[in-house]
Amino acid sequence: MWSILDRLGDDPFTPQERDALRAAVGVSSAGYDPWGFNLETAERTLRVIRYLYRDYFRTQVFHPERVPEGRVMVVANHGGQIPLDGMILATSMMLDIEPPRLVRGMVERWVPGLPWFSTLFTRCGQVVGDPGNCEELLRRDQSIMVFPEGAKGSGKDWWHRYQLQTFGTGFVRLALQTKTPIVPVGIIGSDDTYPSLYSSRRLGKLIGAPYLPITPLFPWFGPLGLIPLPVQIHVRFGDPLYFEGDPDESEAEVERKVAQVRASIQGLLDEGLSARPRLKQLDRWARLGR
């Protein structure tokens, strides 16, 4: 049924790139990796997402050459209520980086319980956010995508747009343990796709979500309010950070390294916002709500 999608647009990958991707991921004789990634399904999904990526969000990628070869940990700012930024970042690594790279995102622990979506996510290379999974992926030379702000970042309201929230520290320990370079990324535009005026934890609890955003369009306009605003998205890659040290070192020491990553992402955000004067101007209004 879904094979009709195979004719949508140009082929995203050449046959050589396909073979290289399969080899890099390490698929079994049946064509799947242990987490359930399957290149055919991922490519079909990519053909659909490409419209969103290229035509709807008109994504621009800056400094893709800064992403080093081999496994990396892509660490980015998080915003925009739903993980559109994760989708955009993963797509940019597939479409705008030479050679194409599969980067694994971490999904919430309740996602495996969702019919259909759980299967689609796993086929596209997403895994359940579990430290064991991250470690095993890096050990197998796979790249992962981390949003250290977590739900605090994606759930922040529009008044706090592009303001980095507190970072978790686990990702730096993991990078130290597996000697993986960290690539900081600044994503500009995603914080304005769903301008949440108020995030209600109480309403979120009712539907089993961490929060429920109230935007100018949602929930007032029903499903129409679910459509993200067509803000252009910029993805800025920073210079990779190579950390060395003991993964079991004190929290204070790890926090110093986390601060370095945070500062680097902050720099990319400042740089990116200066390049978008009209988006930056909106900050005058955002300040009113803080």
Place this chain on the structure above:
Amino acid sequence: MKILVTGAAGQLSRLVSLALAEQGHEVLGLDLRPMRHRDFPGPFERVKRYDHRQVDEVFRSRAPDVLLHLGIRAGGFQAEARQRYTQNVLGTRHLLSLCRRNALDRVVVLGTYHVYGAHPNNPTFIPEDAPLRAVQNFPELLDAVELDHTVTTFLWQHKDEIPTVLLRPVNIMGPHLRNQVSTLLRGAVCPRLLGFNPMQQFLHESDLVRALVQVLEGSESAVYNLCGEGEVPWRRAIQIAGARELPLPHTIAYPAIRLLSRLNIAFPEHLMDFFRYPVIISDDAIRSRYPWRPEVSVVDTLRSLHDVPPDAPLGRSNVAS
């Protein structure tokens, strides 16, 4: 070595025994069921309803050096829980105590990966030291988990006396074996849950036989996961095995299967969870200790289900050594 093989009336024990006999070992069979195979390479003792004195006598008169305990799931899932508990858990405990009393050289027990339980939060590549979550959702698996604990406790308590190995293999498949999952895949229609398609691992019978033979000759105490070449989603597994899919919404499937399994006409309900959430285990531990590697790919393993009629007698030449 003189090896006592339990569950000897089963196909798996027969395959292992044939392979062991070919290696020059002396094999002795023990089972609660009557022996059906004419080519079992050694004497056979039948013990009805696990009679302790009878088993004591087998150990006394035959004096085995090694116990290969394959008969741990006696009674199947249809048997009453208490009877299963007595046979599997208490029976195994008694067997292990006999091994100590008779100063055996090695014990190898075949468990199951079902003890990890199909849980949505399972990491991929579950290591041997992971918690056994099976009973969280299905108390019916209590005997499997208790048995696992019985063996691991014995293993650590007496590791200086008797080197013991507990294996936790994934779904074992092959032309000769009939277990819950292989029977489902051989059937005309095979159930799956709508919207769920978790990854599965399968181990070919010949790969398991080779692993058992290698582990029997080792001298360490350990718990090992065992899995096959690769992973494959359940729907794809059904397609490769050549069955027709029967998609069921999980809201209906669970109560329906619970009812049907009580009437002994369906598989146990806990298997449904394995069609919903992935349980992918890691076999790094056995790979780092033994040269064993799975040789049959996951696709060939599933295709082999139809290779020969499962009840056809098998010559020695068919057994992988």
